Amino acid sequence: EAQVTQNPRYLITVTGKKLTVTCSQNMNHEYMSWYRQDPGLGLRQIYYSMNVEVTDKGDVPEGYKVSRKEKRNFPLILESPSPNQTSLYFCASSFEREGAAYVGEQFFGPGTRLTVL
Amino acid sequence: LAKTTQPISMDSYEGQEVNITCSHNNIATNDYITWYQQFPSQGPRFIIQGYKTKVTNEVASLFIPADRKSSTLSLPRVSLSDTAVYYCLVGDIVSGGYNKLIFGAGTRLAVHP
Numbered sequence: 001e002a003q004v005t006q007n008p009r010y011l012i013t014v015t016g017k018k019l020t021v022t023c024s025q026n027m028n029h030e031y032m033s034w035y036r037q038d039p040g041l042g043l044r045q046i047y048y049s050m051n052v053e054v055t056d057k058g059d060v061p062e063g064y065k066v067s068r069k070e071k072r073n074f075p076l077i078l079e080s081p082s083p084n085q086t087s088l089y090f091c092a093s094s095f096e097r098e099g100a101a102y103v104g105e106q107f108f109g110p111g112t113r114l115t116v117l
Numbered sequence: 118l119a120k121t122t123q124p125i126s127m128d129s130y131e132g133q134e135v136n137i138t139c140s141h142n143n144i145a146t147n148d149y150i151t152w153y154q155q156f157p158s159q160g161p162r163f164i165i166q167g168y169k170t171k172v173t174n175e176v177a178s179l180f181i182p183a184d185r186k187s188s189t190l191s192l193p194r195v196s197l198s199d200t201a202v203y204y205c206l207v208g209d210i211v212s213g214g215y216n217k218l219i220f221g222a223g224t225r226l227a228v229h230p
Contacts, residue, residue: 042221042223043161058218088158090160105151106151106161107163111158
């Protein structure tokens with residue numbers, strides 16, 4: 001089944017304790033992205049990656065890191081989590097249409113609900 | 118950067134047609150317009166995508182005027198299960214030709230019996 005998986009689905013942690021949220025897709029997509037969703041703010045992009053080894057900042061990258069060593073995986077790293085990073089996180093992947101500066105249909109993972117105490 | 122503006126909420130009744138308009142005044146030449154649907158505690162789901170004029174699929178239609186500064190998602194004969202948040206998304210271009218995607222705040226559609 002074509003899908004985007006995230007782990008863990010739920011996480012409660014404390015301020016300053018490094019954590020990683022994994023994201024994996026089995027659709028051979030080039031493009032992957034991380035979003036956070038907060039009440040009243042919709043979806044905001046944290047980081048995106050157009051292909052392996054190429055990543056760039058989205059709208060709210062502060063406090064986050066990512067890596068893209070393999071096409072299928074795009075982990076989100078919080079080196080020193082803080083309470084303002086309590087949020088619902090979504091990973092997404094997509095094909096990029098060749099020659100056009102846009103991203104096609106994005107497939108979203110089920111979400112990771114993170115609470116930082 | 119191309120940002121979008123949508124109504125915060127809309128109400129409708131079962132069986133009616135719903136039109137949700139998104140404003141994107143700074144849309145770039147190569148940008149496409151995409152709409153997503155999101156239910157509570159789930160990831161967004163792709164509905165439809167277009168560049169200009171009209172696009173139709175099995176669930177919705179997308180109308181884009183010639184100036185492309187806005188777009189309208191049309192949902193025919195909505196049902197209670199269409200109650201969700203709808204996002205308008207415009208593909209953006211940053212230096213190097215890579216894409217930074219910006220979601221709008223979304224429109225919360227409530228369908229009533």
